[in-house]
Amino acid sequence: MSDKKLWEPTAAFKQNSHLFKYKNWLTENYQxxxxxxxxxxxWSVDHVADFWESVWKYFNVISHSGYSSVLSMTSMPDFKWFNGATLNYAEHIFRHNLTTETAIIFSNEQGEHTEISWKELKQKVAAMATYLKSVGIKKGDCVVAFLPNVPEATISFLAANSIGAIWSSTSPDFGAESVIDRFAQIKPKVFITVDGYFYNGKPYDKTKIANNISKALPSLQQVIVLPYLNKEDLSAFPNDAIDINTxxxxxxxxxxxxxxDFSHPIWVLYSSGTTGLPKAIVHSHGGVLLEHLKYMAFHNDVHKGERYxxxxxxxxxMWNFLQSALLMGAAIVLYDGSPTYPNFNKLWDFSDDVNINHFGTSAPFLVASMKKNINPKNDCNLNSIRSISSTGAxxxxxxxxxxxxNIKDDVWLCSMAGGTDVCTAFVGGTPFYSVHAGEIQCRALGVSLFAYNDDGNPVEDELGEMVIDKPMPSMPIYFWNDTNNKRYKASYFEHFPGKWRHGDFIKINSKTQGIVxxxxxDATLNRHGIRIGTSEIYRHIxxxxxxxxxxxxxxxxxxxKHYMPLFVKxxxxxxxxxxxxxxxNEQLKKECSPRHVPDDIIEVPDIPYTISGKKMEAPVKKILLKMALEKSINVDSMKNPESVDFFVEFAKGI
Incomplete structure (x- = not known):
């Protein structure tokens, strides 16, 4: 770990931050x-109920009924937040009384550019909400979308949310089978789809896949189409499909x-599908609202009128997370297309064009730019950017x-890490501390996170499992179709009973409290910021x-660097x-996505299995990362221990 300091906040930067104002508010109101x-x-993790109640009060959460308790629990995951409270996420987005100011800025690689005011956003959300209600959609029904990152996706989400419907979305680079595996679980009543999209200057027609998806969802009552490739042309869709523009x-x-209810589902996100069908992860209205208010204000420091x-x-x-900037009265900036088309400066040029204040991207994008020696500092202006956030790897x-x-020497670099599991970051930025090379600045407020060694003890300055030992409001309320929370508990709480094991290796710097x-x-494939389940790949192999x-x-x-080898027997x-x-390669690219294609395909004599018949992905990964064999795999638990020999030899060449 390094103590190399790259940036330090000025006194003015600290004092103008939401976090500074909140700290003073705690002094005035909580002494x-x-x-x-x-x-x-x-304090926030020693007194989790007091902390989250202070967040509720600080942001003046709009509740239509009071709560009887902030937190009631026996042990994780058996807890309940703000019992009795009723609220609505979208209501908090439209509380700012903004009209002519910009709410959404959108561009794509074809050169389209749109700016939507708060007034227009509200009108379009109202129109979609009215339509959804007219076709019988009500609180608790599911609305799903197969859309690019376009304003219509945000509008449709807010409309569904406003009436208490449950949202879920996938991007159109997914194959039909992957989408059906996700949406079929939740039995949606409305399907909002695109006819295609552009990437790297090429059109990708998705009408056939969209129709296959809708046919595989018998619960559907209505299909809504965004004609994106072929404007105003719905001829490839069923006659009862309706144009979203209508x-x-x-x-x-x-x-x-x-x-x-505070615990009413806001949306369904999906795990990678490592052990079968992707887990349908359900988050709550209230939990997501509190978490996003906290993170956007105290850890990203997003202010009204800024551009996020x-x-x-x-x-x-991160699409769901992006929407939360609207909670702060900021404008969200959307881009659809390749981040490197026609060149690697595309997004930095885009930032100059629309004056982005907070620039978020993936770690692989920054690494790829570094490898190609892209120098935005010389090629672009970038004066408007005050923070760069990075996640995904x-x-x-x-x-x-x-x-x-090479980008900007006076920028606040907010590296962060979290997950689909909580739709936020466990660790991220703070406007109070310096940025040190290679380190995430802090553990987020209200996140009781530690590095655990193999004995289950918290450690610093050594590698350990990321563990959260107290509840967060945005932890899932349940997995869809998960009887007695069996899969939910198995996913996070079996390794350290009553504590959340996230599946990341981390190290906490005792000197800076930074995190690496x-x-x-675990066996999840984190491919350029997108989590991919091994079972999705095996299904096609x-x-x-x-x-x-x-x-x-x-x-x-x-x-x-990333390296994703596929071993075949x-x-x-x-x-x-x-x-x-x-x-x-062609099958994975066609049926799943280009990210599912391995870097190498290698023939092996045998695939390692446990005695109970489980494929040993995580132990193989440890071997290939050159961890000590005795710490990587228990050969006594193996069905075929001789199969390990190949991977030990193969690791020497990586």
């Missing part, structure tokens, strides 16, 4: 004084907000240096007759040929 951010964090042009009722950008698709939880030491040397993420400790078995891992290597009468490799 609490804190000498440092660490002291404030310690909805926006109809007379709308006044926008109203349906109060729902994150390069994302609707299939990544660990940001390496060298990339921290790169940001300050060392990648996933299994259709190739010459292959007997397979195993895939993704390695986070030094310098921000061929049938006795078959050999791994270039034709078979091409068949694998």
């Amino acid at each position: 609490l004084g804190f000498d440092s951010y660490d002291d404030l964090w310690q 909805i926006f042009q109809t007379k709308a009722d006044k926008l109203t907000f349906e109060p729902v 950008f994150w390069y994302t698709t609707t299939g990544w939880m 660990p940001l390496p030491f060298e990339a921290f240096d790169y940001v300050y040397k 993420i060392f990648g996933r400790s 299994n259709t190739i007759k010459a292959i007997e078995d397979s195993l895939i891992v993704n390695l986070e290597l030094d310098g921000g 061929m049938k006795s009468n078959a050999a791994l040929t270039e034709t078979i490799k091409s068949e694998i």
Whole structure:
């Protein structure tokens, strides 16, 4: 770990921050004084109920009924927040009384540019909400979307949310099977789809896939189409499909907000599907509202009138997170298309064009820019940017240096890490502390997070499992169709009973309290910021007759590099040929996405299994990361221990 300081907040930067105002508010209202951010964090995790109630009061949460208790629990995950309270997430977005100011800025790689005012946003949300109610959608029904990162996605989400419906979305680069695996679980009543999208200057028609998805969802009552590739042309869709623009042009009722229980579902996000179907993760209205108010204000320091950008698709939880900037009265900035088309400066030029204040991206994008020696500091202005946020993968030491040397030397670099599981970051930025190379600045307020060694004890300055030992409001309320919370408990609470094990290797710097993420400790493939389940890949490999078995891992290597090899065991009468490799790659690209395509396909004599028949992905990953064999795998628990020999030898060449 390094103590190399790259940026330090000025006194004015600290004093103008939301966090500074909140700290003073705590002194005035709770008679609490804190000498440092660490002291404030310690109070927030020692007194979690008091902390979250203070967030409720500080932001003056609009509640249509009072709560009987802030937090009631036996042990995690059996807890309940703000019992009795009713509220609505979208109502808090439209509380700012803004009219002519900009709410949404949108551009795409075809050169389209749109700015939507708060007044227009409210009108369109009201129109969509009126339509949804007219076709019978009510509180608790599911509305799903197969859309790019376009304003129509935000409008549709807010409309569904305003009436208490449950939202879920995927991006159009997903194959039909992957989308159906997700949406079919929640039995949606409305499907909002696009006819296609552009990427790297090429059009991708998705009408056939969209129709296949809708046919596979028997619960659907209505299909809504955004004609994006072929404007005003719905001829490829069923006759009863409706153009989304027709909805926006109809007379709308006044926008109203349906109060729902604090724990009422706001949306369904999805795990990667490592062990079967993707888990349908359900978050609550109130939990997400409180968490997003806290994070946007205290950790991203987003202010009313600012412009908040994150390069994302609707299939990544960062799209959901991006919407929360509206809670602060900021404008959200959307971009659809490749981040590097026609060149690597595209997003930085875009920032200059629309004056972005908070620039969010993935660590792989920054690493790729570094490798290509892109120098936005010389090529662009970037005066409007005051923070750059990064997530999706660990940001390496060298990339921290790169940001300050090649992008902007006076910027606040907010590396952060969290997950789809909570739709926020566990660790991230603070306007009170310096930025040190390779380190995330702090543990977020209200997040009782530690690095645990194998004995289950908190440690500093050594590698450990990321563990959260107290509840957060945005932890899932449940997984969809999960009887007795069996899958939910197994996903997070089995390894350390009653405590959330997230599946990341981390190290906490005792001197700076900064955090370094060392990648996933489980079998999830974190591919350029997108979590991919191994089962999604295996499902398609299994259709190739010459292959007997397979195993895939993704390695986070030094310098921000990623390496995702696919190991295949061929049938006795078959050999791994270039034709078979091409068949694998083409099938994964077509049926899943380009991110599912491995970097290498390697033939192996056998695939490691436990005695109980479980494929040993995580132990193989540890071997390939050159961890000590005795700490990587328990050969006594293996069905075929000799299979490990190949991977030990293979690791020497990485």
